[in-house]
Amino acid sequence: MRYLPLSETDRTDMLARVGISDIDEIFVDIPKSARIDGLLDLPRRQGEFAVERDMSRMAGKNVAASSVPFFVGAGAYKHHVPASVDHLIQRSEFLTSYTPYQPEVTQGTLQYLFEFQTQVAALTGMEVANASMYDGSTGTAEAVLMAHRVTRRNKAVLSGGLHPHYRQVVEGLSSMAGDRVEALGADPSGTEDILAAIDEETSCVVVQSPSVYGHLIDLKPIAEKAHAHGALLIAVFTEVVSLGLVESPGAQGADIVVGEGQSIGNGLNFGGPYVGLFATRQKFIRQMPGRLCGETVDSNGKRGFVLTLSTREQHIRRDKATSNICTNSGLCCLAFTIHMTLLGGNGLAKLARINHANAVKLKGMLEIVPGVSVVNDTFFNEFTVKLPKPAHGVVEALADKGVLGGVPVSRLEPGKSALENLLLVAASEVNSHEDRAAFVTALKEVLA
């Protein structure tokens, strides 16, 4: 087997060295009744070429985003990732290293984590960021738990503009942990009155902007009301590129900012691995979940970096830890950091302008299709379209015509007839004028 360096001779000699002739003698502690001799029901080994052919066959059945006019978003976005990013993250020294528990020989990882934290803090407008969560949805659930610890209350109020999957992740964990959640109804128009839901028992208000329906939400009044009642504002985003153009949640008074970082540096990958961004105020750092990288000096007085404040974490604090997270999104942070480094603040702002401009153009082209209207007044690169018939069928029919035209709201919020005709449509820098024209043509045909 090409990955196993021991030869049969090695095995025989090594068995002799440890004093036996049959490897099974080592497995004596496995109860006899439970011993098996191999996995008889599974196929045998295959060479590299055979595996490649088999897996390429499966991959070939899927429609890749780059191969068609593509407008699918709802929490994951198709962007162009520079070739150098994927090259660099495949360097052995990054790819095949473990969590940097031995800082003397993992300064590479530690320094990029420090750079990552700096970038995330700057983008979100917050004082500190951690070294990543699994993704935006699990980060949101962790943010709610953190708010409970900070406020010593346990009721979270969730906006109806929060991505429904994020809401479900929060609700699942909260109900099991015995915490309360008040989730407002779906808010496709971006007009909900969340202020009315905040009271003296509220631990946190969770608001997504741009919302899952694309609306930009004014966080300031929500932060003010939350703070007046001793609650925290958790601001969520699923499209990190928006932070290049939209006011940062930190500048609007958010206490915890959490979101999905996939758009920068990371491919779509059918939903994972992605990278959860998590930032907060300095005064809350001891309540934060996840790893933190900090600056220090070595025995020769040289600057270096280490994982720090680990007394919050499971490996030290066990059942008193702020979270159970261990493995996080390491290499996805690196991809994020490299892409962000290539862009810089100005490049990100320009990328965001291109995304926004393409969305504005797309909106203009879609809303003149008969029977179609756009719900949003404000948006970044994604908005909600109202169709004359159920969006689910329209999306399938568009796919048959070779256009991936968005996400039917009914896929995220099934069984709600008021939402059936709504379609989430996302634009990005990868869309050309021809892509948009193809979309409009196909949509007209489907609706005709």
Added chain:
Amino acid sequence: MSMNNQGRPSAPVDTGGVAEHPTFTGNKALAMEEPLLFETGRMDVCGVDLDEPEDFAPALGNHARKAVPDLPALTEPEAMRHYVRLSSKNYAIDAGLYPLGSCTMKHNPRLNEKMARLPGFGDIHPMQPLSTVPGAVELIAELAHWLVTMTGMSAVAMSPKAGAHGELCGMMAIKAAHTAAGRDPKIVLVPESAHGTNPATAALLGYKVVAIAAREDGTVDPAAVKARIAEHEGDIAGIMLTNPNTCGLFERDIIAMAEAIHAADGYFYCDGANFNAIVGKARPGDLGVDAMHINLHKTFSTPHGGGGPGAGPVVLSERLAPFAPLPFLRKEGDGITWVESESELKDGERPFGRMTAFHGQMGMYVRALAYMKSHGADGLKQASEDAVLNANYVRVGLQDLMSLPFGQRWCMHEVLFDDSFLKDTGVTTLDFAKAMIDEGYHPMTMYFPLVVHGAMLIEPTESESRSSLDLFIATMRDLVMSAQKGETGRFKGAPFHAPRGRLDETRAARSPVLKWERPTSRDVQPQAAE
């Protein structure tokens, strides 16, 4: 000292360090210092060519950002150099033996990377119509089949994002099962040798963790489990047991413990981080396990990536299978359905909710399946046997010099030593580990598990050749003898040859500096001459 005819020393001169040959840059040939990207980056360069859009009417309302993020950029050549130089400061499996116990630092095949980057896997969106991604569902179903077959379990929840997330998923399924039965037990039993994620997970769900001490031989005593169960009669939600355990031992009384926990209406969660020892040798389903996560980034070779990402699918017993979270696979005859929402449920399906947005770690699924297909049933069993053989070879090579806390007995894929062999040497486990760095090795896992003093947990994995193990054993023996001879200088200040000496962790924690700050103008102004 002998000189050659050009007057240069023909043997290395011991300068006692490099201080006698300072360089202007601080670099030492290939060992380069590298500043933070913010210190060399500029606001007026960009590493991505983007065209400014033509004039358009923005739709941002009054939400426009007032100032661009204060983040300098690097152009592509600068970025390449920056990250390549950083990479040179990392230890990695591809560079050397990485014997981190409990982490299974095995070879990461590059075929896996290539497969994960096929556009049909890497460039598909989780919310594009399922009719456009049948190959993705097929891949997940095939991986699920391998996992369920290897473990002898009924079902698998694919979506958890890492081991700890899998623990959470499994414990949530257990809680949901109790709730469905009208019960609300409060206690979860966790051996003291468990990884920190186990008690942390139980506590997240509001459970009270009751610890079980290890017995003399490093395993869990079923009598101790039964005693705790009796103390908390009627209030036991389950047990979280690692098998093979964190001392590198197979829990030989596992079936008795499973029976005891089941008799108390509790469930058996197994931490499967150490599954690499027993693939093709035993199936958790035959041992009474109800739920077990599998770290695809350990047993199935997906790269650790400096801390992640991983994937932690959880295999489930028949009793827990109905509670698996959304989304899940439903098999009907030859067909597979990907069930995403409550509205699609059939009788008997009672998912407890959702662990994450979308479908889980597809990128890791592709890699893990490429690994499994490459090994096949025969290769997977061989890999486990080799991993276990390698660990025992190391054990036998070191046991006369280093101390085995539980005596000379077979270990599984990792071997645990304690620090009693360092007694009175003045050298600690930490010092010993740092001296290993100077020898070109990543240290083993230290101070874990907590049940032995100064733990050193060595997991060589099946990826090491015999000659690599021989050199490792010889190096370790040399270090031990050196410590015992009182050569503390080799240990106390170590490492001497790493990119950095020991780092001041106390200082990092006392006044945390967690990001780069732009120097204030005062800081950068030249000092006036005195």
